[in-house]
Amino acid sequence: MTQPADVHEALSLRPLAAADWDAWYDALEVAFGETESPERRALWRALTEVDRSLGVWDGSVPVGSAGAFSFRMAVPGGALLPTAGVTMVGVLPTHRRRGVLTALMRHQLDEVHERGESLAVLTASQPAIYGRYGYGLASWQLAVRIDRSRVQVARTGSADDRIRLRLADPARASAACERLYARRVSLRPGMLARSPGWEQLPLLDAPSEREGHTALQCVLAEDQRDGELLGYARYSLRAAWQHAGAAGQVRVREVTTATPEAAAALWAYLLELDLTETVVAENLPVDDPLLHLVSDPRRLSSQLSDSLFVRLVEVGDALSSRRYAAPLDVVLEVADEFCPWNAGRWRLHSAGRLAGAQCEPTDAPADLALSVRELGSAYLGGCTLAALAAAGLVRELRPGALAEASAAFAWDVAPWLPHGF
Numbered sequence: 001m002t003q004p005a006d007v008h009e010a011l012s013l014r015p016l017a018a019a020d021w022d023a024w025y026d027a028l029e030v031a032f033g034e035t036e037s038p039e040r041r042a043l044w045r046a047l048t049e050v051d052r053s054l055g056v057w058d059g060s061v062p063v064g065s066a067g068a069f070s071f072r073m074a075v076p077g078g079a080l081l082p083t084a085g086v087t088m089v090g091v092l093p094t095h096r097r098r099g100v101l102t103a104l105m106r107h108q109l110d111e112v113h114e115r116g117e118s119l120a121v122l123t124a125s126q127p128a129i130y131g132r133y134g135y136g137l138a139s140w141q142l143a144v145r146i147d148r149s150r151v152q153v154a155r156t157g158s159a160d161d162r163i164r165l166r167l168a169d170p171a172r173a174s175a176a177c178e179r180l181y182a183r184r185v186s187l188r189p190g191m192l193a194r195s196p197g198w199e200q201l202p203l204l205d206a207p208s209e210r211e212g213h214t215a216l217q218c219v220l221a222e223d224q225r226d227g228e229l230l231g232y233a234r235y236s237l238r239a240a241w242q243h244a245g246a247a248g249q250v251r252v253r254e255v256t257t258a259t260p261e262a263a264a265a266l267w268a269y270l271l272e273l274d275l276t277e278t279v280v281a282e283n284l285p286v287d288d289p290l291l292h293l294v295s296d297p298r299r300l301s302s303q304l305s306d307s308l309f310v311r312l313v314e315v316g317d318a319l320s321s322r323r324y325a326a327p328l329d330v331v332l333e334v335a336d337e338f339c340p341w342n343a344g345r346w347r348l349h350s351a352g353r354l355a356g357a358q359c360e361p362t363d364a365p366a367d368l369a370l371s372v373r374e375l376g377s378a379y380l381g382g383c384t385l386a387a388l389a390a391a392g393l394v395r396e397l398r399p400g401a402l403a404e405a406s407a408a409f410a411w412d413v414a415p416w417l418p419h420g421f
């Protein structure tokens, strides 16, 4: 049992034992002020990595929690890096603002470091919390609410000739959908390879969470010549009738595609379903093809939200493991109070996107100064160093270094996290 100095002395921080899970998770639900459906709770129970889960106890009562998943996350260039997915963070209202979260984050990041994972990621219930621990906002997501009577979807080329749409049972089609998903992961930074069990998350369909919609449905887009799966969409429908006619809603859970034709065919299908008026989707990439397929993008009523926060746990490894869009040779002066092993000057050089990169400690003069949080924001290529510099968060110490590094860190595919965890 460890007793971190910054946790109140009556409290103890220790790893979870499997038998503690229910009480530990009950405390988490109290912290969040919500009760999950039995189906969702059972799934999180099955996915919990008990040996990576921490609790803070006041006597025998769990009062704080933090977990981690052993993910492999895509980074620019396509490598899948071992990544800690920080999750299930909560402190009981009776025990807040006494340093419990900070003690959990300290313990967790030390463990992540010891395991050799060079990245930690999370989605934040409140984005103001995690910057102090070195997490930077690295990806955004779009929610759309489409008045479908006001938009048409462009039909590209001979798409209709080559794509066949077929309804399938979501569970029975899951293995084929997962194979397609797995082929897409390395192509978009921020996507997570799915370990066994995680294929259940996109299928989760608790009746109490349907909000009047049907059970989950799945439509497959196949090449009609050979039946190859080129895309799929998971969605549900909610019927509604008004005096003027049908006003149903399509709730899109996921659209995953391997070709432009499949994307056009699936979005046209979803936007042309009879008896519906509105199509909603909560989580699309900011560069989703839908933005360019519709006749009137303003009618998407899109809303941007923060999504994935990234923390470089081992700066040298993390920066060496991604690709860069352009050649660069810069010395970064990195500030990192919470993980001081990262602080100092690092020389990062790469011959460009087809070459690897090296990042080593150096005594050479710095070209750019920034904190590890900004490195996290820029890491997946979705936030430029130039934008961070414009906010005063990156300082250019050698003229020209900012433009060089900003172009190299950017990436042509926007980072995106397909689902929460």
Ligand SMILES: CC(=O)SCCNC(=O)CCNC(=O)[C@H](O)C(C)(C)COP(=O)(O)OP(=O)(O)OC[C@H]1O[C@@H](n2cnc3c(N)ncnc32)[C@H](O)[C@@H]1OP(=O)(O)O
Binding pocket: 031, 032, 086, 087, 088, 089, 090, 091, 092, 095, 096, 097, 098, 099, 100, 101, 102, 103, 122, 123, 124, 125, 126, 128, 129, 132
């Ligand atoms: C990855 C995820 O799971 S995100 C989910 C996070 N959980 C929740 O939002 C559930 C509801 N909230 C809670 O459980 C708690 O309030 C927590 C976990 C957010 C904070 O726990 P606490 O033990 O109170 O935090 P702790 O006392 O260690 O505070 C650490 C620092 O964060 C700050 N902080 C804590 N909560 C917040 C907040 N909601 N907004 C802004 N700052 C915050 C504190 O002021 C403190 O700042 P300091 O370092 O400058 O002194």
